[in-house]
Amino acid sequence: DTEVTQTPKHLVMGMTNKKSLKCEQHMGHRAMYWYKQKAKKPPELMFVYSYEKLSINESVPSRFSPECPNSSLLNLHLHALQPEDSALYLCASSQGRLNEQFFGPGTRLTVL
């Protein structure tokens, strides 16, 4: 299994809502990542988990809260988002921090 899955595929939420994005991989990878991608821009790194511990937080606002319940799962909890947070949110995993990253299909988020 060489797949990273993400749910939901699409999400529309209001600025007062609380929602979560989910990511799962069964490749035995020990590093997992959240990226944000705006239209016609490259992905921007948000968070890195290595061995289920948060190792990098790229100065992301606290309205985004990551969680890594186990080595296969990664969540991104969303609360009080702004319209400018609308983007494609991508999850990726790699064997280690220096290895190639495999991406999921993304969740397209719209904040109204």
Next chain:
Amino acid sequence: QKEVEQDPGPLSVPEGAIVSLNCTYSNSAFQYFMWYRQYSRKGPELLMYTYSSGNKEDGRFTAQVDKSSKYISLFIRDSQPSDSATYLCAIGHGQNFVFGPGTRLSVLP
């Protein structure tokens, strides 16, 4: 100077052409080099990954790295309309992993 630079295109070529995509980088500490293909509204798909200078071939794709010039390339032979996508280089060292801005490629039938 940006860490990784890439011509954003768009680049349009006829079907069957050889496509050359390039990135330059500024930090000589970069150790590993990747090319991703991203279709519209989809996640990036890893095409090639290499640590070393030289060429690496996989089917119609060849990745070339020249560390002395801080220059990497992706060549696509016998390009197909299905190759139409955005191609992102990604370069890293240690904890630092940086994407180029991407080149939009259109292969015309």
